[in-house]
Amino acid sequence: MSADFLADYLTTFFPRNEDDPSTMERQAEIKSAVSYIANELLENAMKFNDETSEYPIAIKLQLESDGVIFSVANSISPQAVDKFQAYIHQLLTSEPSELYIQRLEKNAADESCTNSGLGLLTMLTDYTAKLGWKFQTVHKDPEVIAVTTMVQLTV
């Protein structure tokens, strides 16, 4: 799985010392977090990608001294932009852990739920990540809009 590969590769930059168990634990934690976040971002990119455009999905990982910044870019249908931006606004202005429980309760009550809508929320609640988004119009006529989702994970 590509997320696991990214996580494995990244942990080579956080070397572990066989004599110091805390470095082994830290490496395992980083690997687990990177794997989870990369997987969720890639799943989202593939789900929400605008099939009618040929804009590629791209993932970038940036290593910092205290963490990792993920950027995933995908195209998004122009009709979906407003709804997505409204969701982003909700994410940024609500208490994530409350929103998380609300969403779980709502999903449990809704038989027709097709998307859990939990990926970004769990990054906030379980991984205390910071999120950011960039929207760009990459082409007019036909309109192609790209969104880049950025996640900052401190390790």
Place this chain on the structure above:
Amino acid sequence: MAMEINTQDYQICYDPATATVSFIGSLRLSGPAEYAPIAHFLTKVADMEPTKITLNLQQLEFLNSSGINVLSKFIIEIRNTARVQMAVQGSQSISWHGKSLRNFQRLMPGLQLEFL
């Protein structure tokens, strides 16, 4: 009656003697439709009406958010019956367990959570 789901990436099995559902491996199915057989499996366990159901996640190395949703939904359903107790077993050596399993207790305050 042995109940199990066996795939290359994950195995799920139910032990009726202890009313324990064990999850082993890595679960990253793409959404509710792909998780339907697992949701159905859990419903069959609940239908047997044990006094207490234990979810043994000690060997669940990876779970994506859609999977968290499925397990959470099951826990909510059990909570709403108000008849069946729930326990979840995690592992001390799997990082995401410490981060994410406590949320199950927020959904169902009486849920027993232990890290083995």
